[in-house]
Amino acid sequence: MSIKMLSNKYKRIGLILFISGLIVGSTSISARQNFFEGWNAGSGLHQPIPALEPIFIEKYFGAFSIHVFDVIMLLGLIVYMLSKEKIEDDYINTLRLESFQLTSLLALTSAIILYIFSEDLKLSLDVFITLFLLAYLITFAIKKRLY
Template sequence: MNIQILPNWCKKLGASVFIIFSVLSGINDMKRGFNDAICNCDSTLTQNEEIKDNQQDIILPDTKSEKLLDRSELNKVHLFLVLSYIGLFTYILSKEKVEDDYINKLRLESYQLSVLLFIILSLIIFVFFKDLKLTFDYFLESFMLIYLIIFFFKKRIY
């Protein structure tokens, strides 16, 4: 059975889409991290002062607008992550310059080995880290990257 694979030029397109949107996602995460650190420090100081004055917690009126901003930023970061995964998937499905039965065999072997490694790693994580909660994107990204690394080394070694 032969799977329809995208043309070779899609490899460059997929790689560039993956790199661009991964960098944009990282920049947005970094901005959110800096903003959260600054907001937490400021709110902690103001809440401590208010507790000393009134002996009770007073919710600041700006927290609702900050939560609205965080939701729109989260949607943007989520969109960037989805587009970066689509770019990586496009790269995986693109043909090599020389596409023959040997490359198809390497793809199959790489896929099989990455599935086995991924299942073993998932079981190890499940057994030793019971309270660890990971979202689907960690598994998706790690599986695709493991596949690409194995395929790269198999192609270079053989």
């Protein structure tokens, strides 16, 4: 079966989209507030969270722009994932399939375990998709290096 994929030059484009979305998304008020909450919970200290003001893109374009950059980050990962390697052969396609199978099983298993033990988990869809795509790319890179 032949898979239609993007050319290798799209790997750079996907990486640029991902990094720009990650940088803008990590500067949002909600991301910084979640960081402070996690820091306080992890350190055992219960310090008040400082009043956060919008910076960078959010300050000039509003909170909706952060959502747009989250989507750009996901699209960047997908473009990177669907781009060819420099040397593309049947072996790479087999590694892609094995990596996708392993990542799918891992994601489904972790989702079921999280659902069983934590009913009120607030994990948005974009976080789950991003973790799935990153896990796939890491699995593919490890399998490519091992074989």
